[in-house]
Amino acid sequence: MKKNITILVLLILVLAATITGCTNNIGAASSWPGFSVSDGMAVLSYGSQIFAINTENGNRQWVYPSSAEKNVMFYAPAEIKDGQVLVGDYNHTLYSINSDNGILNWKFEGAKGRYVGSVLELNGMTYAPNADHSLYVVDSQGMLNWEFKTQGPNWSKPVADDQYVYVASMDHHLYALQLNYDAATLATDENGSKVLVSEPVWSVDLGTAVVSDPLLADGFLYVGTIDGELFKVNAASGAIEWTFEGDTKIKSIWTTPLIVDSSLYFGTEDGFVYALNVESGDTIWANPTSTGSQIVASGVALNGNVGFGTIAGNLVILDKNQATSPSITRDGGIYTTPIFQDGKLYLVVVGGDKLVYALDENGREYWAFSTKE
Protein backbone atom coordinates (compact mmCIF):
# COMPACT_ATOMS: atom_id res chain seq x y z
CA MET A 1 0.00 0.00 0.00
CA LYS A 2 2.81 2.38 0.98
CA LYS A 3 4.44 1.66 -2.37
CA ASN A 4 1.19 2.57 -4.19
CA ILE A 5 0.90 5.83 -2.32
CA THR A 6 4.52 6.70 -3.12
CA ILE A 7 3.86 6.04 -6.81
CA LEU A 8 0.72 8.17 -6.65
CA VAL A 9 2.57 11.08 -5.05
CA LEU A 10 5.40 10.81 -7.58
CA LEU A 11 2.90 10.77 -10.45
CA ILE A 12 1.20 13.88 -9.10
CA LEU A 13 4.54 15.67 -8.80
CA VAL A 14 5.55 14.69 -12.35
CA LEU A 15 2.16 15.85 -13.65
CA ALA A 16 2.49 19.17 -11.80
CA ALA A 17 6.01 19.75 -13.10
CA THR A 18 4.99 18.81 -16.65
CA ILE A 19 1.92 21.02 -16.82
CA THR A 20 3.54 24.04 -15.21
CA GLY A 21 6.67 23.53 -17.29
CA CYS A 22 4.70 23.32 -20.52
CA THR A 23 2.54 26.34 -19.92
CA ASN A 24 4.56 28.75 -17.85
CA ASN A 25 5.45 31.86 -19.83
CA ILE A 26 8.84 32.42 -18.28
CA GLY A 27 11.51 30.72 -20.30
CA ALA A 28 9.20 29.36 -22.96
CA ALA A 29 9.57 30.72 -26.48
CA SER A 30 6.75 33.20 -26.92
CA SER A 31 7.94 34.75 -30.14
CA TRP A 32 10.34 34.17 -32.99
CA PRO A 33 13.91 35.43 -33.45
CA GLY A 34 14.57 39.03 -34.36
CA PHE A 35 17.24 39.47 -37.02
CA SER A 36 18.92 42.44 -38.66
CA VAL A 37 21.97 43.03 -40.85
CA SER A 38 24.09 46.14 -41.32
CA ASP A 39 27.73 47.07 -41.98
CA GLY A 40 29.05 43.53 -42.23
CA MET A 41 27.35 42.48 -39.02
CA ALA A 42 24.19 40.52 -38.34
CA VAL A 43 22.44 40.62 -34.99
CA LEU A 44 20.20 37.81 -33.83
CA SER A 45 17.86 38.37 -30.87
CA TYR A 46 16.69 35.04 -29.60
CA GLY A 47 15.98 33.91 -26.09
CA SER A 48 18.14 35.12 -23.26
CA GLN A 49 20.92 36.67 -25.37
CA ILE A 50 21.62 38.61 -28.52
CA PHE A 51 24.32 37.38 -30.88
CA ALA A 52 26.49 39.52 -33.17
CA ILE A 53 27.56 37.51 -36.22
CA ASN A 54 30.24 38.32 -38.80
CA THR A 55 28.42 38.24 -42.14
CA GLU A 56 31.60 37.21 -44.00
CA ASN A 57 32.07 33.88 -42.29
CA GLY A 58 29.18 33.38 -39.84
CA ASN A 59 31.48 33.58 -36.82
CA ARG A 60 30.20 34.86 -33.55
CA GLN A 61 31.57 38.36 -32.80
CA TRP A 62 30.11 38.88 -29.38
CA VAL A 63 27.16 37.92 -27.23
CA TYR A 64 25.17 40.14 -24.89
CA PRO A 65 24.78 39.54 -22.01
CA SER A 66 27.84 37.30 -21.85
CA SER A 67 25.94 34.76 -19.77
CA ALA A 68 22.21 34.17 -19.84
CA GLU A 69 20.23 36.02 -17.17
CA LYS A 70 16.94 34.91 -15.69
CA ASN A 71 13.91 36.83 -17.00
CA VAL A 72 15.89 38.56 -19.78
CA MET A 73 14.44 37.52 -23.13
CA PHE A 74 15.13 39.08 -26.51
CA TYR A 75 12.87 38.68 -29.53
CA ALA A 76 12.71 42.20 -31.01
CA PRO A 77 14.95 42.78 -34.06
CA ALA A 78 17.87 45.06 -33.25
CA GLU A 79 18.47 48.44 -34.87
CA ILE A 80 22.12 48.66 -35.93
CA LYS A 81 23.17 52.26 -36.44
CA ASP A 82 26.08 54.64 -35.80
CA GLY A 83 28.22 52.09 -34.00
CA GLN A 84 25.52 50.90 -31.67
CA VAL A 85 23.04 48.06 -31.46
CA LEU A 86 19.70 49.18 -30.03
CA VAL A 87 17.41 46.45 -28.80
CA GLY A 88 14.67 46.03 -26.21
CA ASP A 89 13.94 42.92 -24.16
CA TYR A 90 10.83 41.30 -22.68
CA ASN A 91 11.67 42.67 -19.26
CA HIS A 92 10.99 46.36 -20.13
CA THR A 93 14.63 47.35 -20.73
CA LEU A 94 16.03 49.04 -23.82
CA TYR A 95 19.76 48.54 -24.39
CA SER A 96 22.34 50.46 -26.41
CA ILE A 97 25.31 48.19 -27.02
CA ASN A 98 28.62 49.07 -28.69
CA SER A 99 28.47 47.23 -32.00
CA ASP A 100 32.25 46.67 -32.09
CA ASN A 101 32.69 44.90 -28.78
CA GLY A 102 29.25 44.15 -27.31
CA ILE A 103 29.81 46.41 -24.29
CA LEU A 104 26.76 48.18 -22.89
CA ASN A 105 26.57 51.94 -23.58
CA TRP A 106 23.38 52.64 -21.66
CA LYS A 107 20.07 51.18 -20.58
CA PHE A 108 16.62 52.76 -20.52
CA GLU A 109 14.36 51.14 -17.95
CA GLY A 110 11.42 53.54 -18.02
CA ALA A 111 9.00 51.18 -19.81
CA LYS A 112 6.71 48.76 -18.00
CA GLY A 113 6.10 46.20 -20.74
CA ARG A 114 7.80 44.11 -23.39
CA TYR A 115 9.71 45.35 -26.39
CA VAL A 116 8.28 43.17 -29.16
CA GLY A 117 9.04 45.31 -32.20
CA SER A 118 12.24 46.93 -33.33
CA VAL A 119 13.11 50.47 -32.30
CA LEU A 120 13.85 53.20 -34.86
CA GLU A 121 16.97 55.34 -34.56
CA LEU A 122 16.90 58.68 -36.34
CA ASN A 123 19.19 61.67 -35.84
CA GLY A 124 20.34 60.52 -32.45
CA MET A 125 16.84 59.82 -31.15
CA THR A 126 15.52 56.33 -30.48
CA TYR A 127 11.81 55.76 -31.00
CA ALA A 128 10.93 52.69 -28.94
CA PRO A 129 7.44 51.14 -29.13
CA ASN A 130 6.47 49.12 -26.07
CA ALA A 131 3.67 46.72 -25.18
CA ASP A 132 2.82 48.90 -22.17
CA HIS A 133 0.81 51.15 -24.54
CA SER A 134 3.56 53.75 -24.99
CA LEU A 135 6.08 54.95 -27.52
CA TYR A 136 9.19 56.11 -25.69
CA VAL A 137 11.61 58.51 -27.34
CA VAL A 138 15.06 58.62 -25.77
CA ASP A 139 18.16 60.60 -26.70
CA SER A 140 21.65 59.32 -27.46
CA GLN A 141 22.37 58.98 -23.71
CA GLY A 142 19.26 56.92 -23.02
CA MET A 143 17.37 59.79 -21.36
CA LEU A 144 13.63 60.02 -21.97
CA ASN A 145 12.74 63.01 -24.12
CA TRP A 146 9.07 62.42 -24.64
CA GLU A 147 6.42 59.71 -24.55
CA PHE A 148 3.25 59.10 -26.51
CA LYS A 149 0.53 56.94 -24.98
CA THR A 150 -1.68 54.75 -27.15
CA GLN A 151 -4.67 52.66 -26.07
CA GLY A 152 -3.04 49.30 -26.79
CA PRO A 153 0.28 47.46 -27.02
CA ASN A 154 2.74 48.64 -29.68
CA TRP A 155 4.52 45.83 -31.53
CA SER A 156 5.39 47.57 -34.81
CA LYS A 157 8.61 49.35 -35.67
CA PRO A 158 7.90 53.05 -36.27
CA VAL A 159 8.78 54.58 -39.62
CA ALA A 160 9.70 58.18 -40.30
CA ASP A 161 10.20 60.72 -43.04
CA ASP A 162 11.70 64.19 -42.66
CA GLN A 163 8.50 65.49 -41.12
CA TYR A 164 6.81 62.89 -38.93
CA VAL A 165 7.31 59.57 -37.22
CA TYR A 166 4.49 57.06 -37.77
CA VAL A 167 3.41 54.45 -35.24
CA ALA A 168 0.98 51.60 -35.88
CA SER A 169 -0.62 50.26 -32.72
CA MET A 170 -2.64 47.29 -31.58
CA ASP A 171 -5.23 49.86 -30.45
CA HIS A 172 -6.37 49.81 -34.12
CA HIS A 173 -4.84 53.21 -34.94
CA LEU A 174 -2.04 54.55 -37.06
CA TYR A 175 -0.57 57.73 -35.61
CA ALA A 176 1.60 60.50 -37.00
CA LEU A 177 3.75 62.36 -34.48
CA GLN A 178 6.30 65.11 -34.80
CA LEU A 179 9.90 63.97 -34.89
CA ASN A 180 10.60 66.11 -31.83
CA TYR A 181 8.58 68.10 -29.36
CA ASP A 182 9.45 71.25 -27.50
CA ALA A 183 9.34 70.48 -23.77
CA ALA A 184 7.01 73.44 -23.24
CA THR A 185 4.33 71.77 -25.35
CA LEU A 186 4.38 68.50 -23.40
CA ALA A 187 1.96 67.47 -20.66
CA THR A 188 2.91 66.15 -17.24
CA ASP A 189 2.99 62.40 -16.58
CA GLU A 190 2.08 60.59 -13.33
CA ASN A 191 5.59 61.27 -11.96
CA GLY A 192 5.32 65.00 -12.57
CA SER A 193 7.68 65.06 -15.56
CA LYS A 194 6.73 67.06 -18.61
CA VAL A 195 7.14 64.30 -21.19
CA LEU A 196 3.70 63.39 -22.49
CA VAL A 197 2.54 64.22 -25.99
CA SER A 198 -1.11 65.18 -25.71
CA GLU A 199 -2.26 64.91 -29.30
CA PRO A 200 -0.86 63.20 -32.38
CA VAL A 201 -0.56 65.19 -35.60
CA TRP A 202 -3.17 62.87 -37.00
CA SER A 203 -4.51 59.41 -36.32
CA VAL A 204 -6.57 57.03 -38.40
CA ASP A 205 -8.74 54.15 -37.17
CA LEU A 206 -7.99 50.95 -39.10
CA GLY A 207 -10.66 48.88 -37.34
CA THR A 208 -8.44 46.16 -35.87
CA ALA A 209 -4.97 45.74 -34.39
CA VAL A 210 -1.75 46.19 -36.34
CA VAL A 211 1.03 43.75 -35.45
CA SER A 212 3.29 44.25 -38.48
CA ASP A 213 5.58 47.15 -39.37
CA PRO A 214 4.09 49.69 -41.80
CA LEU A 215 5.87 50.46 -45.07
CA LEU A 216 6.54 54.11 -45.92
CA ALA A 217 7.14 54.81 -49.61
CA ASP A 218 6.74 57.97 -51.70
CA GLY A 219 4.61 59.77 -49.14
CA PHE A 220 2.27 56.88 -48.43
CA LEU A 221 2.00 54.33 -45.65
CA TYR A 222 1.01 50.75 -46.40
CA VAL A 223 -0.12 48.70 -43.45
CA GLY A 224 -1.98 45.43 -42.91
CA THR A 225 -4.24 44.59 -39.98
CA ILE A 226 -4.96 41.49 -37.96
CA ASP A 227 -8.36 41.34 -39.66
CA GLY A 228 -6.73 40.89 -43.06
CA GLU A 229 -7.23 44.38 -44.50
CA LEU A 230 -4.46 46.33 -46.19
CA PHE A 231 -4.56 50.13 -46.15
CA LYS A 232 -2.79 52.81 -48.15
CA VAL A 233 -2.71 55.99 -46.08
CA ASN A 234 -1.52 59.46 -47.08
CA ALA A 235 1.41 60.18 -44.77
CA ALA A 236 0.84 63.94 -44.77
CA SER A 237 -2.84 63.93 -43.94
CA GLY A 238 -3.75 60.48 -42.64
CA ALA A 239 -6.40 60.08 -45.35
CA ILE A 240 -7.07 56.50 -46.43
CA GLU A 241 -6.34 56.24 -50.18
CA TRP A 242 -7.61 52.71 -50.61
CA THR A 243 -8.36 49.54 -48.67
CA PHE A 244 -7.81 46.02 -49.93
CA GLU A 245 -9.86 43.19 -48.42
CA GLY A 246 -9.52 40.47 -51.05
CA ASP A 247 -12.34 38.71 -52.87
CA THR A 248 -12.47 36.12 -50.14
CA LYS A 249 -11.83 37.00 -46.51
CA ILE A 250 -8.11 37.25 -45.77
CA LYS A 251 -7.41 35.67 -42.40
CA SER A 252 -4.89 38.19 -41.05
CA ILE A 253 -1.79 40.11 -42.10
CA TRP A 254 1.43 39.78 -40.10
CA THR A 255 3.77 40.97 -42.84
CA THR A 256 5.07 44.34 -43.96
CA PRO A 257 4.15 44.99 -47.60
CA LEU A 258 6.97 45.05 -50.11
CA ILE A 259 7.13 47.20 -53.25
CA VAL A 260 9.08 45.89 -56.22
CA ASP A 261 8.80 47.61 -59.64
CA SER A 262 5.57 49.45 -58.75
CA SER A 263 3.86 46.30 -57.52
CA LEU A 264 3.02 45.79 -53.90
CA TYR A 265 3.33 42.29 -52.43
CA PHE A 266 2.22 40.95 -49.10
CA GLY A 267 1.72 37.56 -47.50
CA THR A 268 -1.17 36.46 -45.30
CA GLU A 269 -1.50 34.27 -42.26
CA ASP A 270 -3.62 31.81 -44.26
CA GLY A 271 -0.71 31.27 -46.63
CA PHE A 272 -1.39 33.43 -49.68
CA VAL A 273 0.74 36.00 -51.48
CA TYR A 274 -1.08 38.94 -53.07
CA ALA A 275 0.24 41.37 -55.68
CA LEU A 276 -1.47 44.75 -55.98
CA ASN A 277 -1.15 47.81 -58.13
CA VAL A 278 0.40 50.39 -55.80
CA GLU A 279 -1.62 53.26 -57.23
CA SER A 280 -5.08 51.73 -57.33
CA GLY A 281 -4.92 48.84 -54.88
CA ASP A 282 -6.31 46.51 -57.58
CA THR A 283 -5.06 42.96 -57.73
CA ILE A 284 -2.52 42.18 -60.43
CA TRP A 285 -3.10 38.45 -60.38
CA ALA A 286 -6.45 36.79 -60.98
CA ASN A 287 -5.95 34.77 -57.83
CA PRO A 288 -3.43 35.02 -55.02
CA THR A 289 -0.59 32.51 -54.90
CA SER A 290 -1.04 29.79 -52.32
CA THR A 291 2.11 28.75 -50.47
CA GLY A 292 0.37 26.02 -48.52
CA SER A 293 1.55 27.28 -45.16
CA GLN A 294 1.13 30.30 -42.88
CA ILE A 295 3.12 33.42 -43.77
CA VAL A 296 4.23 35.51 -40.83
CA ALA A 297 7.56 36.82 -42.16
CA SER A 298 7.57 39.77 -44.53
CA GLY A 299 8.71 39.33 -48.10
CA VAL A 300 12.19 39.91 -49.48
CA ALA A 301 13.13 41.42 -52.85
CA LEU A 302 15.44 39.11 -54.79
CA ASN A 303 16.71 40.73 -58.02
CA GLY A 304 13.25 41.61 -59.31
CA ASN A 305 11.56 38.59 -57.76
CA VAL A 306 9.99 38.36 -54.34
CA GLY A 307 10.48 35.66 -51.75
CA PHE A 308 8.11 34.77 -48.93
CA GLY A 309 9.11 32.50 -46.08
CA THR A 310 6.53 30.13 -44.66
CA ILE A 311 6.34 28.43 -41.31
CA ALA A 312 6.76 25.13 -43.17
CA GLY A 313 10.35 26.23 -43.87
CA ASN A 314 10.04 27.17 -47.55
CA LEU A 315 11.09 30.42 -49.16
CA VAL A 316 8.62 30.63 -52.05
CA ILE A 317 10.01 32.76 -54.90
CA LEU A 318 7.71 34.53 -57.36
CA ASP A 319 7.95 37.08 -60.14
CA LYS A 320 5.45 39.74 -61.14
CA ASN A 321 3.75 37.32 -63.55
CA GLN A 322 3.16 34.84 -60.73
CA ALA A 323 5.73 32.43 -62.14
CA THR A 324 7.47 30.55 -59.36
CA SER A 325 11.13 29.60 -59.11
CA PRO A 326 12.22 26.56 -57.10
CA SER A 327 11.70 27.25 -53.41
CA ILE A 328 14.60 27.36 -50.99
CA THR A 329 13.85 24.95 -48.20
CA ARG A 330 15.32 24.28 -44.78
CA ASP A 331 14.09 22.10 -41.91
CA GLY A 332 12.06 24.18 -39.50
CA GLY A 333 9.85 27.24 -39.84
CA ILE A 334 10.52 30.73 -41.22
CA TYR A 335 8.90 33.33 -38.97
CA THR A 336 11.57 36.01 -39.26
CA THR A 337 11.74 38.30 -42.29
CA PRO A 338 14.52 37.14 -44.65
CA ILE A 339 17.10 39.75 -45.65
CA PHE A 340 18.91 40.00 -48.99
CA GLN A 341 21.96 42.22 -48.76
CA ASP A 342 25.28 42.39 -50.64
CA GLY A 343 24.50 39.22 -52.58
CA LYS A 344 23.69 37.17 -49.50
CA LEU A 345 20.27 35.90 -48.56
CA TYR A 346 19.85 35.46 -44.81
CA LEU A 347 17.25 33.00 -43.63
CA VAL A 348 16.40 32.50 -39.98
CA VAL A 349 14.81 29.10 -39.45
CA VAL A 350 13.35 27.97 -36.14
CA GLY A 351 13.27 24.32 -35.20
CA GLY A 352 15.95 23.03 -37.56
CA ASP A 353 19.63 22.11 -37.23
CA LYS A 354 20.86 25.69 -37.54
CA LEU A 355 19.23 29.00 -36.80
CA VAL A 356 20.70 31.39 -39.40
CA TYR A 357 21.68 30.52 -42.96
CA ALA A 358 23.59 32.79 -45.35
CA LEU A 359 22.85 31.62 -48.88
CA ASP A 360 23.25 32.75 -52.44
CA GLU A 361 20.04 33.46 -54.31
CA ASN A 362 19.87 29.85 -55.52
CA GLY A 363 20.01 28.50 -52.00
CA ARG A 364 23.69 27.45 -51.91
CA GLU A 365 25.06 27.86 -48.45
CA TYR A 366 27.86 30.28 -47.52
CA TRP A 367 27.59 29.54 -43.84
CA ALA A 368 25.15 28.56 -41.12
CA PHE A 369 24.99 29.72 -37.53
CA SER A 370 23.74 28.11 -34.38
CA THR A 371 23.48 29.73 -30.96
CA LYS A 372 24.97 26.57 -29.47
CA GLU A 373 28.75 26.90 -29.38
Add this chain to the structure above:
Amino acid sequence: MWDSLIIKPFINTLLLIYNLIGKNFGVAVIVFTILIKAITHPLIARQIKSTKAMQDLQQDEDYLEMQKKYKNDKDRLAQAQMELYKKKGIKPFASCLPTLIQFPIIIGLYQSIIQTMGNAPLQVLTLVSKIDLWLSNLFSFIPAVQNPYSLIPLNNQFLWMDLSQPDRVYIPGIPFGIPVLAIFVVITSFLQNKLISPSGGDPQANQATGMMNIYMPLLMGWFAYSLSSGLALYFAISNVISLIQYAALGKYKLKDLFKKKEKQALKKPTA
Protein backbone atom coordinates in the same frame (compact mmCIF):
# COMPACT_ATOMS: atom_id res chain seq x y z
CA MET B 1 -9.27 16.96 -35.06
CA TRP B 2 -8.80 17.99 -31.40
CA ASP B 3 -8.43 21.61 -32.48
CA SER B 4 -11.48 21.54 -34.72
CA LEU B 5 -13.78 19.71 -32.32
CA ILE B 6 -12.78 21.16 -28.97
CA ILE B 7 -10.32 24.06 -29.00
CA LYS B 8 -11.74 26.17 -31.83
CA PRO B 9 -15.38 26.02 -30.64
CA PHE B 10 -14.26 26.74 -27.07
CA ILE B 11 -12.07 29.69 -28.10
CA ASN B 12 -14.75 31.18 -30.32
CA THR B 13 -17.39 30.75 -27.60
CA LEU B 14 -15.07 32.45 -25.11
CA LEU B 15 -14.57 35.33 -27.55
CA LEU B 16 -18.32 35.60 -28.13
CA ILE B 17 -18.99 35.76 -24.38
CA TYR B 18 -16.19 38.31 -24.00
CA ASN B 19 -17.81 40.29 -26.80
CA LEU B 20 -21.25 40.15 -25.21
CA ILE B 21 -20.49 40.90 -21.59
CA GLY B 22 -18.46 44.06 -21.64
CA LYS B 23 -15.04 42.91 -22.89
CA ASN B 24 -13.66 41.63 -19.63
CA PHE B 25 -11.86 38.33 -19.91
CA GLY B 26 -12.26 37.51 -16.22
CA VAL B 27 -16.04 37.74 -16.49
CA ALA B 28 -15.90 35.75 -19.74
CA VAL B 29 -13.99 32.92 -18.00
CA ILE B 30 -16.56 32.87 -15.17
CA VAL B 31 -19.55 32.81 -17.54
CA PHE B 32 -17.89 30.19 -19.75
CA THR B 33 -17.13 27.97 -16.74
CA ILE B 34 -20.76 28.24 -15.59
CA LEU B 35 -21.91 27.39 -19.11
CA ILE B 36 -19.68 24.31 -19.33
CA LYS B 37 -20.75 23.19 -15.87
CA ALA B 38 -24.42 23.59 -16.88
CA ILE B 39 -23.88 21.53 -20.05
CA THR B 40 -22.05 18.78 -18.18
CA HIS B 41 -24.51 18.88 -15.26
CA PRO B 42 -26.35 15.66 -16.27
CA LEU B 43 -23.02 13.82 -16.23
CA ILE B 44 -22.15 15.24 -12.82
CA ALA B 45 -25.60 14.33 -11.52
CA ARG B 46 -25.15 10.75 -12.68
CA GLN B 47 -21.68 10.62 -11.17
CA ILE B 48 -22.91 11.91 -7.83
CA LYS B 49 -25.80 9.44 -7.85
CA SER B 50 -23.46 6.52 -8.53
CA THR B 51 -20.94 7.67 -5.95
CA LYS B 52 -23.68 8.07 -3.37
CA ALA B 53 -25.02 4.59 -4.15
CA MET B 54 -21.52 3.17 -3.68
CA GLN B 55 -21.12 5.04 -0.41
CA ASP B 56 -24.48 3.84 0.86
CA LEU B 57 -23.60 0.31 -0.12
CA GLN B 58 -20.49 0.42 2.02
CA GLN B 59 -22.72 0.95 5.03
CA ASP B 60 -25.08 -1.87 4.02
CA GLU B 61 -25.25 -4.81 6.44
CA ASP B 62 -24.79 -7.41 3.67
CA TYR B 63 -21.72 -5.57 2.48
CA LEU B 64 -20.14 -5.32 5.92
CA GLU B 65 -20.88 -8.96 6.63
CA MET B 66 -19.30 -9.95 3.35
CA GLN B 67 -16.17 -7.94 4.19
CA LYS B 68 -15.83 -9.81 7.46
CA LYS B 69 -16.62 -13.21 5.97
CA TYR B 70 -14.17 -13.09 3.09
CA LYS B 71 -11.50 -10.88 4.64
CA ASN B 72 -8.83 -13.51 3.90
CA ASP B 73 -10.04 -14.43 0.41
CA LYS B 74 -9.74 -11.46 -1.93
CA ASP B 75 -10.99 -13.34 -5.02
CA ARG B 76 -14.11 -14.56 -3.29
CA LEU B 77 -14.70 -11.10 -1.83
CA ALA B 78 -14.51 -9.52 -5.28
CA GLN B 79 -16.93 -12.08 -6.65
CA ALA B 80 -19.37 -11.53 -3.79
CA GLN B 81 -19.11 -7.75 -4.24
CA MET B 82 -19.98 -8.06 -7.92
CA GLU B 83 -22.99 -10.20 -7.08
CA LEU B 84 -24.13 -7.63 -4.52
CA TYR B 85 -23.72 -4.80 -7.06
CA LYS B 86 -25.90 -6.78 -9.46
CA LYS B 87 -28.51 -7.47 -6.82
CA LYS B 88 -28.70 -3.80 -5.80
CA GLY B 89 -28.64 -2.57 -9.42
CA ILE B 90 -25.40 -0.66 -8.94
CA LYS B 91 -22.94 -0.17 -11.80
CA PRO B 92 -19.58 0.31 -10.07
CA PHE B 93 -17.98 2.03 -13.07
CA ALA B 94 -20.91 4.40 -13.62
CA SER B 95 -19.21 6.95 -11.41
CA CYS B 96 -16.01 6.79 -13.51
CA LEU B 97 -17.62 7.19 -16.93
CA PRO B 98 -18.88 10.77 -16.49
CA THR B 99 -15.43 11.71 -15.21
CA LEU B 100 -13.84 10.18 -18.30
CA ILE B 101 -16.26 12.04 -20.58
CA GLN B 102 -15.59 15.32 -18.77
CA PHE B 103 -11.84 14.89 -18.98
CA PRO B 104 -11.38 16.06 -22.61
CA ILE B 105 -13.71 18.98 -21.88
CA ILE B 106 -11.60 20.05 -18.92
CA ILE B 107 -8.34 19.70 -20.89
CA GLY B 108 -9.88 21.58 -23.83
CA LEU B 109 -11.13 24.34 -21.57
CA TYR B 110 -7.72 24.62 -19.98
CA GLN B 111 -5.97 24.85 -23.36
CA SER B 112 -8.54 27.29 -24.74
CA ILE B 113 -8.15 29.67 -21.81
CA ILE B 114 -4.35 29.56 -22.11
CA GLN B 115 -4.48 30.20 -25.86
CA THR B 116 -7.03 33.00 -25.58
CA MET B 117 -5.08 34.86 -22.90
CA GLY B 118 -1.85 34.92 -24.88
CA ASN B 119 -0.24 38.33 -25.17
CA ALA B 120 3.00 37.47 -26.97
CA PRO B 121 3.36 37.15 -30.77
CA LEU B 122 3.32 33.34 -31.00
CA GLN B 123 0.30 33.12 -28.73
CA VAL B 124 -1.62 35.85 -30.55
CA LEU B 125 -0.76 34.18 -33.87
CA THR B 126 -2.18 30.90 -32.55
CA LEU B 127 -5.31 32.68 -31.32
CA VAL B 128 -5.88 34.53 -34.59
CA SER B 129 -5.47 31.33 -36.60
CA LYS B 130 -8.30 29.76 -34.56
CA ILE B 131 -10.85 32.51 -34.98
CA ASP B 132 -13.89 31.45 -37.00
CA LEU B 133 -16.45 34.02 -38.02
CA TRP B 134 -19.46 31.69 -38.12
CA LEU B 135 -20.31 32.03 -34.44
CA SER B 136 -20.12 35.84 -34.37
CA ASN B 137 -22.04 35.93 -37.66
CA LEU B 138 -24.73 33.80 -36.04
CA PHE B 139 -25.13 36.37 -33.28
CA SER B 140 -24.57 39.41 -35.46
CA PHE B 141 -28.19 40.52 -34.89
CA ILE B 142 -27.06 41.57 -31.38
CA PRO B 143 -25.62 45.09 -31.73
CA ALA B 144 -22.87 44.45 -29.14
CA VAL B 145 -21.35 41.59 -31.15
CA GLN B 146 -18.32 42.84 -33.06
CA ASN B 147 -15.91 41.28 -35.46
CA PRO B 148 -13.89 38.92 -33.18
CA TYR B 149 -10.62 40.13 -34.74
CA SER B 150 -11.35 43.60 -33.41
CA LEU B 151 -11.30 42.21 -29.85
CA ILE B 152 -7.57 41.52 -30.01
CA PRO B 153 -5.71 42.30 -27.81
CA LEU B 154 -8.08 41.10 -25.10
CA ASN B 155 -8.51 42.98 -21.86
CA ASN B 156 -6.83 40.66 -19.36
CA GLN B 157 -7.34 42.85 -16.30
CA PHE B 158 -9.81 41.45 -13.78
CA LEU B 159 -10.10 42.80 -10.24
CA TRP B 160 -6.49 43.02 -9.04
CA MET B 161 -5.20 40.46 -11.56
CA ASP B 162 -3.51 40.41 -14.92
CA LEU B 163 -5.09 37.15 -16.04
CA SER B 164 -2.11 36.22 -18.20
CA GLN B 165 0.21 36.32 -15.16
CA PRO B 166 0.24 34.32 -11.91
CA ASP B 167 -1.87 35.94 -9.19
CA ARG B 168 -0.08 37.78 -6.37
CA VAL B 169 -1.45 40.43 -4.02
CA TYR B 170 1.21 42.74 -2.61
CA ILE B 171 0.46 44.21 0.78
CA PRO B 172 2.65 46.99 2.18
CA GLY B 173 4.99 45.61 4.83
CA ILE B 174 4.91 42.06 3.44
CA PRO B 175 7.97 41.40 1.27
CA PHE B 176 6.28 38.80 -0.96
CA GLY B 177 3.08 38.55 -2.97
CA ILE B 178 0.20 36.57 -1.52
CA PRO B 179 -1.35 34.07 -3.96
CA VAL B 180 -4.95 34.71 -2.88
CA LEU B 181 -6.55 32.72 -5.68
CA ALA B 182 -4.22 29.74 -5.16
CA ILE B 183 -5.15 29.63 -1.46
CA PHE B 184 -8.84 29.78 -2.40
CA VAL B 185 -8.31 26.94 -4.91
CA VAL B 186 -6.62 24.77 -2.24
CA ILE B 187 -9.50 25.32 0.20
CA THR B 188 -12.29 24.71 -2.34
CA SER B 189 -10.49 21.67 -3.83
CA PHE B 190 -10.13 20.22 -0.35
CA LEU B 191 -13.83 20.73 0.41
CA GLN B 192 -14.81 19.29 -2.94
CA ASN B 193 -12.62 16.20 -2.53
CA LYS B 194 -13.88 15.65 0.98
CA LEU B 195 -17.47 15.72 -0.21
CA ILE B 196 -17.11 13.40 -3.18
CA SER B 197 -14.63 10.85 -1.86
CA PRO B 198 -16.24 7.58 -0.81
CA SER B 199 -15.94 6.64 2.84
CA GLY B 200 -16.14 3.51 4.96
CA GLY B 201 -15.31 -0.01 3.87
CA ASP B 202 -11.73 -0.95 3.15
CA PRO B 203 -9.37 0.90 5.53
CA GLN B 204 -6.57 0.77 2.94
CA ALA B 205 -8.84 2.44 0.39
CA ASN B 206 -9.70 5.01 3.02
CA GLN B 207 -6.03 5.69 3.59
CA ALA B 208 -5.48 6.22 -0.15
CA THR B 209 -8.53 8.48 -0.30
CA GLY B 210 -7.20 10.46 2.64
CA MET B 211 -3.88 10.93 0.86
CA MET B 212 -5.68 12.06 -2.29
CA ASN B 213 -7.70 14.54 -0.25
CA ILE B 214 -4.44 16.15 0.81
CA TYR B 215 -2.36 15.89 -2.36
CA MET B 216 -4.99 16.82 -4.94
CA PRO B 217 -5.82 20.22 -3.37
CA LEU B 218 -2.10 20.90 -3.03
CA LEU B 219 -1.57 19.97 -6.68
CA MET B 220 -4.43 22.23 -7.77
CA GLY B 221 -3.02 24.96 -5.55
CA TRP B 222 0.40 24.54 -7.15
CA PHE B 223 -1.16 24.93 -10.61
CA ALA B 224 -3.06 28.02 -9.46
CA TYR B 225 0.10 29.43 -7.89
CA SER B 226 2.41 28.90 -10.83
CA LEU B 227 0.14 29.25 -13.89
CA SER B 228 -1.63 32.34 -15.15
CA SER B 229 -4.37 33.66 -12.90
CA GLY B 230 -6.96 33.21 -15.67
CA LEU B 231 -6.58 29.47 -15.15
CA ALA B 232 -6.59 29.86 -11.39
CA LEU B 233 -9.85 31.77 -11.76
CA TYR B 234 -11.25 28.88 -13.79
CA PHE B 235 -10.19 26.36 -11.11
CA ALA B 236 -11.73 28.50 -8.36
CA ILE B 237 -15.07 29.06 -10.10
CA SER B 238 -15.21 25.44 -11.20
CA ASN B 239 -14.69 24.28 -7.60
CA VAL B 240 -17.34 26.61 -6.23
CA ILE B 241 -19.88 25.43 -8.83
CA SER B 242 -19.02 21.79 -8.08
CA LEU B 243 -19.59 22.39 -4.37
CA ILE B 244 -22.99 23.89 -5.15
CA GLN B 245 -23.80 20.95 -7.44
CA TYR B 246 -22.80 18.39 -4.80
CA ALA B 247 -24.75 20.19 -2.13
CA ALA B 248 -27.83 20.38 -4.33
CA LEU B 249 -27.67 16.89 -5.80
CA GLY B 250 -25.90 14.82 -3.19
CA LYS B 251 -27.85 16.29 -0.28
CA TYR B 252 -24.60 17.01 1.57
CA LYS B 253 -24.69 19.26 4.52
CA LEU B 254 -21.94 21.51 5.71
CA LYS B 255 -21.61 19.48 8.94
CA ASP B 256 -20.60 16.43 6.83
CA LEU B 257 -17.32 18.18 6.15
CA PHE B 258 -16.31 18.08 9.79
CA LYS B 259 -17.29 14.51 10.57
CA LYS B 260 -14.75 11.72 10.68
CA LYS B 261 -15.85 9.44 7.91
CA GLU B 262 -14.52 6.17 9.31
CA LYS B 263 -16.42 6.66 12.53
CA GLN B 264 -19.51 7.55 10.56
CA ALA B 265 -19.22 4.34 8.61
CA LEU B 266 -18.82 2.21 11.67
CA LYS B 267 -21.60 3.81 13.65
CA LYS B 268 -24.39 3.74 11.11
CA PRO B 269 -24.92 -0.03 10.71
CA THR B 270 -25.18 -0.52 14.45
CA ALA B 271 -27.59 2.37 14.90
